[in-house]
Amino acid sequence: xLTIGGxxxxxxxxxxxxxxxxxxxxxxxxxxxxxxxxxxxxxASMTAYDIKDFKNAPKAAIYAFTGKILDSNELVNTLMSxxxxxxxxxxxxxxxxxxxxxxxxxxxxxQQVVDGLDADAVQEVLDIELQSLEERHQTQIGIFKxxxxxxPTMGMIGTVIGLINMLGNLSDPSQLGxxxxxxxxxxxxxxxxxxxxxxxxxxxxxRLHQVEITAKEMAMDGILAVQGGASPRMLVERLEAHLPxxxxxxxxxxxxxTKQAA
Numbered sequence: 001x002l003t004i005g006g007x008x009x010x011x012x013x014x015x016x017x018x019x020x021x022x023x024x025x026x027x028x029x030x031x032x033x034x035x036x037x038x039x040x041x042x043x044a045s046m047t048a049y050d051i052k053d054f055k056n057a058p059k060a061a062i063y064a065f066t067g068k069i070l071d072s073n074e075l076v077n078t079l080m081s082x083x084x085x086x087x088x089x090x091x092x093x094x095x096x097x098x099x100x101x102x103x104x105x106x107x108x109x110x111q112q113v114v115d116g117l118d119a120d121a122v123q124e125v126l127d128i129e130l131q132s133l134e135e136r137h138q139t140q141i142g143i144f145k146x147x148x149x150x151x152p153t154m155g156m157i158g159t160v161i162g163l164i165n166m167l168g169n170l171s172d173p174s175q176l177g178x179x180x181x182x183x184x185x186x187x188x189x190x191x192x193x194x195x196x197x198x199x200x201x202x203x204x205x206x207r208l209h210q211v212e213i214t215a216k217e218m219a220m221d222g223i224l225a226v227q228g229g230a231s232p233r234m235l236v237e238r239l240e241a242h243l244p245x246x247x248x249x250x251x252x253x254x255x256x257x258t259k260q261a262a
Contacts, residue, residue: 004065006200007196007197007200010195010196011196014192028185028188030182030185030186030189033155033158033182033185033186033188033189034189036154036155036157036158036186037151037154037155037158037186037189037190037193038151038189038193040150040154040157040158041147041150041151041153041154041190041193041198042054042147044146044150044153044154045143045146045147045150048142048146049139049142049143049146053139053140053143054143056140057140057143057144060140060143060144060201060205061144061201063205063208064201064204064205064208065204067208069208069211069212069215070103070106070212070215070216070219072215072218072242072243072247073243073247073249075106075215075218075219075222075239076222076236076239076240076243076254077254078101078106079219079222079223079225079226079235079239080232080235080236080251080254080255082094082097082110082226083225083226083230083231083232083235084232085097086226086229087229087231087232091113091114091116091226091227092114094110094113094114094226095111095114098110098111098114103219105126105129105216105219106219106223108125108126108129109122109125109126109219109220109223110223110226112125112126112223113223113226113227117227118227119224119227119228122223122224122227123220123224126220126223129216130213130216130217130220133212133213133216134209134213137205137209137212138209140205141202141205141206141209142202143202144198144199144201144202144205145198145199145202147193147194147198147202148193148194148195148198148199148202149194151189151190151191151193151194151198152187152190152191152194153190154186154190155186155187155188155189155190155191156186156187156190157186158183158185158186158187158189158190159183159184159186159187160183161183162180162182162183162184162186163180163183165183166180166183214242217242218239218242221238221239221242222235222238222239225238225239232251232255233251236250236251236254237251
């Protein structure tokens with residue numbers, strides 16, 4: 001929601017500034033300029049990506065506004081409970097609990113542990129998962145950053161075309177002001193699309209990606225600790241090293257909180 005709020009705030013600033021200067025919004029509406037910038041930017045970006053990548057772009061844009069990632073504290077608690085079960089009842093006892101896990105990455109890793117794979121094999125599987133995730137995310141991030149780069153360029157192209165047409169009709173001086181305003185409108189649209197839509201979405205996706213990768217690397221560290229037979233206390237200490245000091249609760253406090261929640 002913070003992303004949407006930021007975009008709304010930026011648009012509101014433009015609207016308020018326009019009203020304060022006594023300008024008319026009618027002069028800022030130009031369907032042909034909008035078409036040139038939006039469709040032109042998409043067309044230019046499509047030269048670098050497959051159509052299947054663009055089909056996933058709307059879903060990625062929605063994710064930028066609504067995406068959720070692993071809760072690090074909840075992740076530590078979950079892995080702590082699995083370490084307790086593994087130490088008390090054995091690794092095979094974890095299989096009955098796997099269906100309770102909603103996060104696919106965590107479920108895949110623990111399933112490998114239950115299946116008896118060694119640490120190197122488990123890490124290899126999880127590394128492949130992370131690499132695949134990296135490739136998918138970077139493709140969508142790249143699309144929106146490409147759109148953000150091409151939109152101002154298409155705006156400048158529209159402005160040049162408008163200026164050429166204007167200069168070709170110098171016989172009618174009364175149309176010069178109107179022609180110039182229409183020509184500059186495409187530059188405005190290019191800057192607005194780039195800096196209020198495409199680039200913020202790309203930056204937000206990049207941030208979500210970095211946080212998700214960090215959380216899943218922590219999850220992989222915990223999975224390998226469970227596979228190696230680490231005690232719950234050692235696992236908590238190991239995973240809390242990934243967290244800021246304000247979120248480090250310690251094994252006893254987490255264990256007490258988990259029992260109270262149960």
